[in-house]
Amino acid sequence: MLRRMVLISLMLASPTVFAQTIELRGAAAPGGLMIGKVDADTQVFFKEQELPKTPAGYVVFGFGRDDTGVHELRLRQKDGQERVEQITLAAREYKIDRVEGVPQETVTPDPRQVQRAREEAERVWLARNQTSTRTDFLTPLIMPAEGRISGVYGSQRIFNGTPRNPHYGLDIAAPTGSPVNAPWSGKVVFADPDLFYSGGTLILDHGYGVTSTYIHLHKLHVEVGQEVEQGEFIAEIGATGRVTGPHLDWRINWGHERLDPALALEHFK
Known part of the structure; x- marks a missing residue:
């Protein structure tokens, strides 16, 4: 027993x-x-x-x-x-983009411009470093603008014959003044009409480290601290910063990890 x-x-x-x-x-x-x-x-x-x-x-x-x-x-x-x-x-294969006609001062900037760009990059880094408990990223994703896809994530950029960093956004070409709408609801954590490389720049927080960025903007219609709803008119497409023509460069980040907006659309639209 x-x-x-x-x-x-x-x-x-x-x-x-x-x-x-x-x-x-x-x-x-x-x-x-x-x-x-x-x-x-x-x-x-x-x-x-x-x-x-x-x-x-x-x-x-x-x-x-x-x-x-x-x-x-x-x-x-x-x-x-x-x-x-x-x-x-599995590894991805990325295209090579050869872009001519870029303003040379944005390809080989002088020391003063380099310092400006570094200070601006620090401000962007700090904006993306914020975290919140928003859950906007759980809602289905929509395109922020209409137009021709002129650039894709991951492509190696060669400006005026000079190799530069890969491209981390989805480019949507459209006339200056075309509307940019929020693809998710969110809160504005960065807004500047004139950065050296990216020109008019806007960053939205969607919660838990997920942010979206919009650059080369002609005009911003929101300001830091403002809450925006999905589909809301937030900015206008432009040709500011290092560009050859008007388009929206749309980016998605998780923390400081740069993600592919096209893949996010494919899986969460």
Whole structure:
């Protein structure tokens, strides 16, 4: 009888099965935005950092332009048990854009202009460093403007024969003054009509590290601190900064990770 009681005790003390999983949607690709959902008692870790969770259990994260190979999401239950979900990314091929006719002072700026650009980049970095608990990114995404797609994410840029950084946005060509509308609801965290490289620049916060950026604007119709609704008229397309013609350069970031707006549209439209 004693032996039987010991066996039963050992059986009851055995580890419980890890029951939690994560529901994922989005682009498992370089530049991809992904949204996951777990229960209230599960923590999610990505690149060794815990992802903040909405009250409904959603987390958001993204992959950079050059991220490839196996990436891990670590799930931790309330009792301390863990499991790992693997996401495998295949490398993407990016086009090469040769752009001629760019104002030469924006390709090879003088020291004063370089200093100005650095100070402006710091302001943009600080704006993207803000975090909020907004959940606008959970709503379906819409295009911010109408026009011809003239540039894509990830492409290698060569300005006036000089190689420069890759392009991190989706370019939409349209006449100066054409409307730009908010693709998600959000809050304005940066607004400047005249940055050296990007000209008129606007950044919206959509929550949990997700922001969207609009550059080369002719005119801004909102200001820092203002709340905007999805589809609201926020700016006008222009040809300011380092450009050869009027267009909107639309970008999406998760923190400081630059994501592909076209992939976000494909998976969350």
